[in-house]
Amino acid sequence: MKLKNYQMYINGEWIDSVSGKYFPSYNPATGEAWCYVAKGTAEDVDRAVKAAHDAFLSPEWSNMTYTERGKLVRKLGELISDRVDELAKFETMDNGKLIREMRGQLTYLPEFFYYYAGLADKIHGETLPIDKKDMFVFSSREPLGVVAAITPWNSPLYLTTLKLAPSLVAGNTIVIKPSEYTSASLLELVKLVEEAGFPPGVVNVVTGFGLPVGDTLTSHPLVSRIAFTGGTESARHVVRNSAENFAKVSLELGGKSPNIVFEDADPDNAAMGIIAGIFGASGQSCVAGSRAFLHVDIYDQVMDRLVDRVSKIKIGDPLLDETEMGPVATKAQLERVEQYVTLGHEEGGKLIYGGKKPEQIGNGWYYEPTIFEHTDNKARITQEEIFGPVLSVIPFKDEQEVIELANSTNYGLAAGIWVKDVARAHRVAKAIRAGIVWVNTYRSVSPVAPIGGSKLSGYGRESGYEAIYEYTQTKTVWINTSSEPIPDPFIMR
Numbered sequence: 265m266k267l268k269n270y271q272m273y274i275n276g277e278w279i280d281s282v283s284g285k286y287f288p289s290y291n292p293a294t295g296e297a298w299c300y301v302a303k304g305t306a307e308d309v310d311r312a313v314k315a316a317h318d319a320f321l322s323p324e325w326s327n328m329t330y331t332e333r334g335k336l337v338r339k340l341g342e343l344i345s346d347r348v349d350e351l352a353k354f355e356t357m358d359n360g361k362l363i364r365e366m367r368g369q370l371t372y373l374p375e376f377f378y379y380y381a382g383l384a385d386k387i388h389g390e391t392l393p394i395d396k397k398d399m400f401v402f403s404s405r406e407p408l409g410v411v412a413a414i415t416p417w418n419s420p421l422y423l424t425t426l427k428l429a430p431s432l433v434a435g436n437t438i439v440i441k442p443s444e445y446t447s448a449s450l451l452e453l454v455k456l457v458e459e460a461g462f463p464p465g466v467v468n469v470v471t472g473f474g475l476p477v478g479d480t481l482t483s484h485p486l487v488s489r490i491a492f493t494g495g496t497e498s499a500r501h502v503v504r505n506s507a508e509n510f511a512k513v514s515l516e517l518g519g520k521s522p523n524i525v526f527e528d529a530d531p532d533n534a535a536m537g538i539i540a541g542i543f544g545a546s547g548q549s550c551v552a553g554s555r556a557f558l559h560v561d562i563y564d565q566v567m568d569r570l571v572d573r574v575s576k577i578k579i580g581d582p583l584l585d586e587t588e589m590g591p592v593a594t595k596a597q598l599e600r601v602e603q604y605v606t607l608g609h610e611e612g613g614k615l616i617y618g619g620k621k622p623e624q625i626g627n628g629w630y631y632e633p634t635i636f637e638h639t640d641n642k643a644r645i646t647q648e649e650i651f652g653p654v655l656s657v658i659p660f661k662d663e664q665e666v667i668e669l670a671n672s673t674n675y676g677l678a679a680g681i682w683v684k685d686v687a688r689a690h691r692v693a694k695a696i697r698a699g700i701v702w703v704n705t706y707r708s709v710s711p712v713a714p715i716g717g718s719k720l721s722g723y724g725r726e727s728g729y730e731a732i733y734e735y736t737q738t739k740t741v742w743i744n745t746s747s748e749p750i751p752d753p754f755i756m757r
């Protein structure tokens with residue numbers, strides 16, 4: 265059977281790369297290619313950025329009212345909601361995540377478009393109570409220009425939406441580079457951008473590899489804003505590239521997030537929260553709760569429940585509704601998980617569950633849910649992001665100790681706290697250095713709530729109203745209301 269070729273989308277046209285080349289995209293559940301994607305070049309990027317820049321300046325887009333832009337963004341959300349099953353299947357084919365999870369994400373995705381569509385005509389400045397006579401001063405929020413959006417493979421459409429929806433309502437144009445592993449679902453979504461009626465050049469997609477596509481895009485002189493989600497090393501390249509043009513950057517990177525269980529927590533819920541944190545999405549989530557800190561008084565209760573439920577996890581074909589854990593997304597990712605498990609043994613961790621590829625499951629890139637027990641929070645396996653289904657469990661005795669342990673990491677993205685004592689919940693939530701803290705829940709998201717981290721987890725925020733600030737800048741306008749002659753021009757007024 266001939267596999268489908270996906271072209272790129274530039275200036276409202278479906279086109280081949282100037283290289284004329286395509287590269288395969290693999291299905292992680294079988295390890296086999298299922299489609300081909302255009303292999304973009306620096307020249308393709310240049311063409312896309314120029315198209316986005318022209319569209320940004322075009323009267324059709326720049327003079328469009330905020331209300332009209334909001335309507336287009338809302339329409340896009342509605343079109344997505346009509347295609348949830350289809351788009352979910354493309355995501356699962358590409359990244360191997362559960363069809364249930366992708367369907368759930370995509371069913372909710374339109375809410376992000378509706379939220380930002382609703383904000384479109386509320387992006388306003390202020391009249392400033394200026395401390396000068398005869399001056400009327402106001403501010404407005406203006407779009408930045410061309411946005412370069414770079415996304416990873418784990419939740420392609422969700423992570424693109426966080427950049428796309430606020431960019432568009434604010435009046436920017438955008439060039440998106442999806443991960444080389446997961447381009448298909450975005451290209452399918454872009455068909456809906458066309459159907460919604462966005463002018464050509466407002467949304468563009470250049471597919472291909474970090475080098476040269478991501479690299480050229482983030483150093484392009486016509487790019488004003490870079491929204492990057494991915495790994496720390498690529499982020500460093502992106503930030504260096506941004507220095508060429510002083511593009512404003514946001515970085516959503518990885519984490520080594522703590523999931524802390526206090527002695528008064530509900531042990532059943534805590535065990536479920538730990539599983540959601542690290543075995544949901546096979547641990548391939550930026551907010552993966554990869555370090556569980558259990559108070560010694562509740563340690564055995566939580567561990568018994570955790571191991572019991574983990575031993576029953578149904579691993580298998582992510583396209584089946586009953587499956588609970590699918591494969592990891594790439595062969596390289598599987599090898600990375602295997603290397604960290606070897607390291608876990610070498611570093612003296614005690615293997616409690618898993619630690620190998622599951623038997624009798626075909627050729628896909630599967631790995632068992634794996635639990636290590638540690639006493640050392642400094643081990644590499646407890647400090648470095650694995651991005652796979654490997655949990656480190658560490659006991660603790662008191663609140664101050666666990667705050668220090670939780671904060672002893674280079675990352676600062678998310679944290680979970682399982683506790684009944686409300687005062688303690690507030691104290692610990694305040695003390696944890698992370699951009700998101702969940703109390704008695706984990707991995708909850710909403711368009712209303714900002715997402716982002718500190719330290720090596722990056723900077724800037726996506727989602728929520730804050731994203732509007734991230735995709736606009738302030739203009740201050742001074743109007744002299746006096747008809748008097750201008751006095752001494754050599755003195756600042």
Ligand code: NDP
Pocket residue numbers: 414415416417418419423441442443444445472473474475477478479482493494495496497498499501502516517518519549550551649651677
């Ligand atoms: P990478 O950093 O390898 O890739 C992310 C994106 O950056 C891809 O599109 C990639 O292209 C591109 N890229 C790679 N090199 C460059 C470069 N020099 N210049 C510009 N772009 C480049 O991460 P992964 O795709 O492997 O994603 C997994 C990582 O992402 C995890 O380690 C996790 O930490 C992080 N992550 C963070 C999330 C968050 O919200 N905070 C969410 C999801 C993931 P290509 O793939 O084609 O090489």
